[in-house]
Amino acid sequence: MAGVLVFTELKDGKLKKASREALSIGRKLAEAAGGDLVAFATDAAAAEEAGRYGAKKLYVAAAGDYSTEPYTAALTQVVKDVQPSVLLFAGTSNGRDLAPRVAARLNVGVASDVDRLEWTDGKLRARRPVYSGKAFATVDVTGTPAIATTRPNAFPVEEAGGGAAEVVNVSAATDNRVKLVEMKTPEAGELTIAEADIIVAGGRGLKEATNFSYVRDLAHAIGGAVGASRAVVDAGWIDHQHQVGQTGRVVSPNVYIAAGVSGAIQHLAGMSSSKHIIAINKDPEAPIFRVADLGVVGDLFQILPALTEEVKKAKAH
Amino acid sequence: MNSVVCISHVPDTESRIKIAAGNKVDETGLKFIVSPYDEFALEEAIRLKEKSGGDVTVLTFGPERAQQALREALARGGTKAMHVKGESADADSLGIAKVLAAAIKSIPHDVVFFGKQGVGTDNGLVGPMVAELLGYPQVNVVTHLEVGDGKLTAHREIEGAEEVLEAALPAIVTAQKGLNEPRYSSLKGIMAAKKIAIDTKSIADLGLDENDILKQRVVVVSLELPAEKTGGKKIDGADAAAAAQAIVNYIKNEAKAL
Numbered sequence: 001m002a003g004v005l006v007f008t009e010l011k012d013g014k015l016k017k018a019s020r021e022a023l024s025i026g027r028k029l030a031e032a033a034g035g036d037l038v039a040f041a042t043d044a045a046a047a048e049e050a051g052r053y054g055a056k057k058l059y060v061a062a063a064g065d066y067s068t069e070p071y072t073a074a075l076t077q078v079v080k081d082v083q084p085s086v087l088l089f090a091g092t093s094n095g096r097d098l099a100p101r102v103a104a105r106l107n108v109g110v111a112s113d114v115d116r117l118e119w120t121d122g123k124l125r126a127r128r129p130v131y132s133g134k135a136f137a138t139v140d141v142t143g144t145p146a147i148a149t150t151r152p153n154a155f156p157v158e159e160a161g162g163g164a165a166e167v168v169n170v171s172a173a174t175d176n177r178v179k180l181v182e183m184k185t186p187e188a189g190e191l192t193i194a195e196a197d198i199i200v201a202g203g204r205g206l207k208e209a210t211n212f213s214y215v216r217d218l219a220h221a222i223g224g225a226v227g228a229s230r231a232v233v234d235a236g237w238i239d240h241q242h243q244v245g246q247t248g249r250v251v252s253p254n255v256y257i258a259a260g261v262s263g264a265i266q267h268l269a270g271m272s273s274s275k276h277i278i279a280i281n282k283d284p285e286a287p288i289f290r291v292a293d294l295g296v297v298g299d300l301f302q303i304l305p306a307l308t309e310e311v312k313k314a315k316a317h
Numbered sequence: 318m319n320s321v322v323c324i325s326h327v328p329d330t331e332s333r334i335k336i337a338a339g340n341k342v343d344e345t346g347l348k349f350i351v352s353p354y355d356e357f358a359l360e361e362a363i364r365l366k367e368k369s370g371g372d373v374t375v376l377t378f379g380p381e382r383a384q385q386a387l388r389e390a391l392a393r394g395g396t397k398a399m400h401v402k403g404e405s406a407d408a409d410s411l412g413i414a415k416v417l418a419a420a421i422k423s424i425p426h427d428v429v430f431f432g433k434q435g436v437g438t439d440n441g442l443v444g445p446m447v448a449e450l451l452g453y454p455q456v457n458v459v460t461h462l463e464v465g466d467g468k469l470t471a472h473r474e475i476e477g478a479e480e481v482l483e484a485a486l487p488a489i490v491t492a493q494k495g496l497n498e499p500r501y502s503s504l505k506g507i508m509a510a511k512k513i514a515i516d517t518k519s520i521a522d523l524g525l526d527e528n529d530i531l532k533q534r535v536v537v538v539s540l541e542l543p544a545e546k547t548g549g550k551k552i553d554g555a556d557a558a559a560a561a562q563a564i565v566n567y568i569k570n571e572a573k574a575l
């Protein structure tokens with residue numbers, strides 16, 4: 001019983017960024033806890049990349065596209081074989097679907113959506129935002145394995161420079177009571193707020209749905225995702241996938257630009273852990289300024305187009 | 318078609334969180350509500366009942382006050398209620414899941430609904446854990462649902478896309494915003510709800526060992542408030558071009574992102 005096992009996912013043949021983050025922190029935990037870093041994937045194509053992040057072995061189950069039941073069976077089998085001290089999942093949709101299912105099968109707990117992890121006193125210690133970031137809980141995960149899901153963007157990606165991980169094939173169960181009928185990609189190509197490094201968010205200050213183009217144009221120029229307050233989601237100006245806040249996504253990008261968002265407590269809860277916050281609001285008393293690192297008091301209809309132009313110029317250099 | 322809706326009773330999203338002894342949230346003066354995602358779960362179950370008949374049993378594990386959440390859920394259209402009494406705040410997600418799974422076994426059901434996450438715990442763990450304990454298929458983060466003969470069809474939200482999935486019944490569904498528009502309780506509903514008796518149980522009544530339920534596998538060693546942000550620099554944006562320049566400089570120099 002030792003080491004760290006990380007559940008990884010591929011997109012277009014490459015490890016997802018969130019998976020690379022989980023591998024990077026997983027390697028540090030393995031160094032502290034003793035034992036190897038190993039990974040699980042459903043495609044041997046991940047072997048070289050996983051190795052670069054320090055994984056010695058890659059357990060591969062040919063279980064096809066993600067589905068809860070076959071993945072639970074395959075991953076629990078690997079846990080039984082490897083007996084890791086720690087099992088990590090990146091907090092993607094699939095990671096969050098799978099972690100609790102595997103944990104319940106193994107009769108252990110999960111620290112969910114953690115933004116700090118360390119191995120201390122022979123235990124996995126994690127920090128997790130609760131009440132959407134209004135408080136932070138530090139928890140000890142006592143099960144074997146100790147399971148955690150990592151918050152996207154909270155851990156740096158760091159290569160370790162190892163050779164390709166040794167591929168170990170494991171059998172994949174095929175029992176499944178859930179069938180994929182169709183995959184809908186309504187916003188193909190659009191960056192999602194969960195994983196974006198930069199988010200440009202718009203609120204009711206945009207006045208009407210068509211004015212979301214001001215926010216989209218800037219997001220496009222800067223290479224970021226489009227976020228929104230609940231007020232504009234409820235008004236139907238934009239889909240709820242974009243909602244940031246206590247009943248939307250909790251995000252922590254490098255840069256968060258809020259335009260025409262007042263900064264209600266439920267909105268702040270979803271974005272105040274962003275690393276650099278820029279707010280544009282015409283009301284100098286707007287609560288968003290309390291969390292902004294750079295606040296601009298002014299008219300978004302003037303400032304956003306000017307900013308989009310400046311960004312394009314900066315990018316052209 | 319019978320359903321069970323698992324409802325957690327959580328501090329209002331407006332609440333300012335204060336911390337009490339024992340690494341817990343100070344509950345004095347806090348207003349508690351039905352967890353927002355559980356409202357979508359409840360609404361979907363009520364619509365299912367209105368379409369195909371059957372019962373909607375609302376279920377909670379929690380202290381005395383959690384009964385208010387059940388009363389509210391009955392007032393909106395739940396037909397039966399079960400309250401498992403206990404300090405749910407002392408249990409971790411797996412402990413809570415074990416209680417709910419045992420309770421669900423005693424209630425007729427085809428679909429079991431959860432919120433995609435409890436607002437406050439922000440875990441998103443209990444639904445899939447119950448699915449595993451009961452051996453049921455699960456569909457998480459659902460934005461559209463149709464329940465038919467022996468199976469359901471659900472849209473599951475994933476990063477930038479949606480899967481359309483078919484699952485055999487009985488199954489677990491966790492509700493995402495967008496699934497429906499929850500109704501408010503009417504005066505008539507509130508009056509009707511008062512006539513419904515809440516089935517109250519203890520952990521022991523469910524044949525469970527309280528020590529196992531309250532044994533924390535995830536132990537909170539400290540609970541802290543984030544460092545108060547004082548707000549950074551504020552500039553006048555009357556000159557849009559100058560403001561834009563200042564923002565770009567900030568993104569370049571501080572965030573190193575351009």
Ligand SMILES: Cc1cc2nc3c(=O)[nH]c(=O)nc-3n(C[C@H](O)[C@H](O)[C@H](O)COP(=O)(O)OP(=O)(O)OC[C@H]3O[C@@H](n4cnc5c(N)ncnc54)[C@H](O)[C@@H]3O)c2cc1C
Nearest residue numbers: 203204205229230231245246247248260262266267282300
């Ligand atoms: C249970 C519950 C859950 C909630 N969950 C969420 C959530 O997850 N996310 C969320 O965002 N909200 C949430 N809310 C709603 C929240 O309370 C606020 O109502 C909402 O965030 C307000 O959105 P807004 O900032 O876009 O609108 P407003 O509060 O109306 O603010 C608009 C802002 O735009 C500014 N403005 C107007 N014109 C201009 C201009 N020309 N230039 C610059 N600035 C301008 C105004 O000064 C104002 O500050 C929740 C509420 C409840 C009760």
Ligand SMILES: Nc1ncnc2c1ncn2[C@@H]1O[C@H](COP(=O)(O)O)[C@@H](O)[C@H]1O
Nearest residue numbers: 323324378431432434435440441442443
């Ligand atoms: N004590 C509880 N009683 C009833 N249902 C609960 C309880 N705790 C959590 N749930 C359900 O599980 C969902 C997910 O909660 P969580 O895993 O805490 O984020 C909630 O939206 C509820 O549907």
